[in-house]
Amino acid sequence: xxxxxxxxxxxxxxxxxxxxxxxxxxxxxxxxxxxxxxxxxxxxxxxxxxxxxxxxxxxxxxxxxxxxxxxxxxxxxxxxxxxxxxxxxxxxxxxxxxxxxxxxxxxxxxxxxxxxxxxxxxxxxxxxxxxxxxxxxxxxxxxxxxxxxxxxxxxxxxxxxxxxxxxxxxxxxxxxxxxxxxxxxxxxxxxxxxxxxxxxxxxxxxxxxxxxxxxxxxxxxxxxxxxxxxxxxxxxxxxxxxxxxxxxxxxxxxxxxxxxxxxxxxxxxxxxxxxxxxxxxxxxxxxxxxxxxxxxxxxxxxxxxxxxxxxxxxxxxxxxxxxx
Numbered sequence: 001x002x003x004x005x006x007x008x009x010x011x012x013x014x015x016x017x018x019x020x021x022x023x024x025x026x027x028x029x030x031x032x033x034x035x036x037x038x039x040x041x042x043x044x045x046x047x048x049x050x051x052x053x054x055x056x057x058x059x060x061x062x063x064x065x066x067x068x069x070x071x072x073x074x075x076x077x078x079x080x081x082x083x084x085x086x087x088x089x090x091x092x093x094x095x096x097x098x099x100x101x102x103x104x105x106x107x108x109x110x111x112x113x114x115x116x117x118x119x120x121x122x123x124x125x126x127x128x129x130x131x132x133x134x135x136x137x138x139x140x141x142x143x144x145x146x147x148x149x150x151x152x153x154x155x156x157x158x159x160x161x162x163x164x165x166x167x168x169x170x171x172x173x174x175x176x177x178x179x180x181x182x183x184x185x186x187x188x189x190x191x192x193x194x195x196x197x198x199x200x201x202x203x204x205x206x207x208x209x210x211x212x213x214x215x216x217x218x219x220x221x222x223x224x225x226x227x228x229x230x231x232x233x234x235x236x237x238x239x240x241x242x243x244x245x246x247x248x249x250x251x252x253x254x255x256x257x258x259x260x261x262x263x264x265x266x267x268x269x270x271x272x273x274x275x276x277x278x279x280x281x282x283x284x285x286x287x288x289x290x291x292x293x294x295x296x297x298x299x300x301x302x303x304x305x306x307x308x309x310x311x312x313x314x315x316x317x318x319x320x321x322x323x324x
Contacts (some may be wrong), residue, residue, distance in 0.1 A: 031294070032311075034275075035320065038318070039305055039315075043096060046068050051113075059292060064099075070101050071083040087099040092292075095171050100151075114131070123146055125142055127172065136166065138294065141158060162218055166192045170190045174188075174231055184205075195221065201226050201238075229241070229287070236261055237260045239256055241255065255273055256297075278297070
């Protein structure tokens with residue numbers, strides 16, 4: 001429990017100054033519509049599944065999930081498990097370097113999926129169905145580092161504990177500093193009992209004692225699946241994947257939807273689809289992430305790729321401009 005509280009404290013302290021500045025500058029910002037998505041291409045995308053893109057704040061480091069060769073797998077299994085990989089580039093306009101596996105200290109023969117990175121680059125949240133230290137199914141874990149430029153200086157993963165993780169699936173997570181209480185909040189999705197149906201999106205306040213009891217964000221959730229998401233650093237926009245209004249576990253129905261709010265004191269607006277420019281009917285569009293001062297949307301999609309094999313997940317990006 002002490003480790004969990006320490007992680008929570010690190011998150012609060014590291015977010016304080018950075019996010020207050022972002023929130024003050026971003027409040028009231030309006031954006032254009034999203035552009036037609038572009039495939040990120042090799043060496044990030046391959047003939048295998050490449051998924052869950054998460055960029056560092058300076059956009060020179062990309063973490064993502066892949067089952068490409070070099071990923072681990074369970075003994076006797078012919079299917080490689082998901083591992084977390086990292087790629088670097090010299091600047092925002094430079095090509096991505098050859099991805100490198102984060103290694104056995106982070107990855108296991110089970111599925112280890114990237115979820116988010118803190119603004120200061122010192123904390124990663126990941127999803128894993130590893131057995132040791134788990135509460136069952138998929139849990140949310142954290143890794144930390146002192147040097148935000150050391151991509152292989154991460155600690156061993158620490159389970160976020162029984163307030164957040166359950167015997168059910170916890171499938172996505174992101175920390176967000178909350179200026180209302182000068183504390184941190186954790187947004188995450190879970191299939192825990194008491195929800196509306198499939199995975200729902202929850203919020204837990206970080207206190208001096210650790211995580212507070214999670215609250216279902218009722219205005220975002222339905223009887224369908226609300227799973228992977230990204231919440232903007234100022235807390236005013238949340239993009240998530242959902243198969244609504246479908247009530248079955250049909251992943252081909254996954255599209256990206258968005259909800260906003262005028263301030264962190266207000267409820268979220270009724271969610272709306274990002275539309276046919278971003279979403280492709282009949283193919284899963286998932287795992288959103290905002291970069292470039294919220295003007296670039298990275299996400300993963302199973303849509304047909306004319307430059308690669310069919311049936312695998314690739315990473316795409318779309319852009320928008322600020323309109324005041």
